[in-house]
Amino acid sequence: MRDHRVLADRVRVALAGGAAAEARVLVAADGLGSPTRRRAGLERPVRAPERFGVRRHAEVPDAGDAVEVHFGDGVEAYVTPVGPRxxxxxxxxxxxAARSFEALLGRFPALAARLDGAAFATPARGAGPLARAARARVADRLVLLGDAAGYLDAVTGEGLSLAFGCAIDLAALLPGALARGATAHDLAAYETAWRRRYGPYARWTRLVLALSRRPGLRRRLIALAAMAPRPFERAVAAAVG
Ligand SMILES: Cc1cc2nc3c(=O)[nH]c(=O)nc-3n(C[C@H](O)[C@H](O)[C@H](O)COP(=O)(O)OP(=O)(O)OC[C@H]3O[C@@H](n4cnc5c(N)ncnc54)[C@H](O)[C@@H]3O)c2cc1C
Incomplete structure (x- = not known):
């Protein structure tokens, strides 16, 4: 999609190659840098240290069944099983923090040693800055969904469930909003639904980010979690649902 224009009773979008399409509402799920959010004047500047993400997939003899999180100074590593190997x-x-995937891996010598010689199935793909904000999730005949609606950080491994949850909420309320005219006012229930889901995500993400920047406190909490795994599991379940 190259452009969009909100008309009185519909939205017109310009597509690549000169094609165009019209609809009663535009749901923009165009990611962190959402061009639609910017065009609609919904961009809100974020004042936070800029964080970025990059990932690859590695072949290993046994992927196991646990997610590993390694903390470093200004960088964390996440190892997630996505298949048996x-x-x-x-x-x-x-x-x-570093300029390349290899340099980042070098910041975690034990992990680098384990992956030494491993074949990588995918190239490095990155994203960022991760923290993005919108002034609102709705405007006349326009809805922002997923990262386009606002995002903080992937430190808690969230983003997808937030986007899917909001999509379910939107699907439930959209027929009524369309019947009323799909103005920002008619779509206001989506803003409320988004806030209900985003609030807990944002609180936990800020907490974990704060811990990631305080190594002493983080180590004490992890030691405590190892001694009392049940309360820790309950806290994680409450955080991610
Ligand atoms: C390193 C890293 C690790 C992560 N780990 C996790 C995790 O473990 N669990 C989790 O839940 N989340 C994780 N996330 C977050 C998760 O990836 C995002 O929250 C999720 O992808 C958001 O989905 P989205 O559809 O909103 O945006 P995206 O996945 O960014 O999709 C947006 C799409 O819109 C397309 N697009 C953009 N502009 C246009 C245009 N003009 N026309 C047409 N198409 C366009 C893009 O090409 C893209 O395909 C991670 C993120 C990073 C960076």
Whole structure:
């Protein structure tokens, strides 16, 4: 999609190659940098240290069944089983932490040694800055969904469930909103639904980000979690639902 224009009773979108399409409402799920959010004047600047993410998939003899999180200074590594013999290896890091996937891996010598010689099934793909905000999720005949609606960080491994949950909410309320005219006012229930889901995500993400920047406190909490795994599991379940 190249452009969109909101008319009185519909939205007209310009597509690549000169084609066009019209609809009663535009649901923009065009990611962190959402061009639609910017065009609609819904962009809100974020004042936070810039964080970025990059990932590859590695072939390993046994992927296991646990997600590993390794903390470093200004960078974390995540190893996630995605198949019996494949893991996702992702890094989330602050600007300036390192310049490449290999350099980031080098910040975690034990992990680098384990992956030494492993074949990578995918190239490095990255995204960022991760924290993005919108002034609102709705405007006349327009809805922002997923990262386009606002995002903080992937440190808690969230983003997809937030987007899918909001899509379910939107599907339920959209017929009524369309029948009323799909103005920003008619779509206001989506803003409320988004806030209900985004609030807990944002609170937990800010907490984990704060911990990731305080190594002493983080180590004490992890030691505590190892001693009392049940309360820790309950806290994680409450955080991610
Ligand atoms: C390193 C990393 C690790 C992550 N790990 C997790 C995790 O473990 N679990 C989790 O739930 N989330 C994770 N996330 C977050 C998750 O990836 C996002 O929250 C999720 O992908 C958001 O989906 P989306 O559809 O909103 O945006 P995207 O997945 O970014 O999709 C947007 C799409 O819109 C397309 N697009 C953009 N502009 C246009 C245009 N003009 N016309 C047509 N198409 C367009 C893009 O090409 C893209 O395909 C991670 C993120 C990163 C960076």
């Amino acid at each position: 494949q893991v996702g290896v992702a890094f989330l890091f602050e600007r300036g």
